[in-house]
Amino acid sequence: MAGGGNAIRGSRVGAGPMGEAERGEAAPRQTVTYFCSHEHRVVVAFAAEAQAPESWDCPKCGLPASLDSDNPPPAPKIEPYKTHLAYVKERRSDKEAADILDEALKLLRSRRKSGDLIF
Secondary structure, three states, X not given: OOOOOOOOOOOOOOOOOOOHHHHOOXXXXXXXXXXXXXXXXXXXXXXXXXXXXXXXXXXXXXXXXEOOOOOOOOOOOOOOOOOHHHHHHHHOOHHHHHHHHHHHHHHHHHHHHOOOOOO
């Protein structure tokens, strides 16, 4: 028996000619146009009773888009990656760092003189 006994091939549940007559009428909709700073226009459909949001992410470039075509929102400022050392330098001055290093070296040297095993 070839084909595994499937009576209907190339079809799946719910497939077939579906029109508005079978599905019912679509809910009333409103279309809203958003504008990004790269001059892209984004048209989004919402339910007629839904409140459209003030901003929407542009699917073409990812920038924020707003309803105001004359003043689209600017691109967000991207902060560069900071290393752990950069954060430490924001909190401590060079003098404080030198004092902490000196204190740690003194402690290490005193422990070596007393015979402690230091790894």
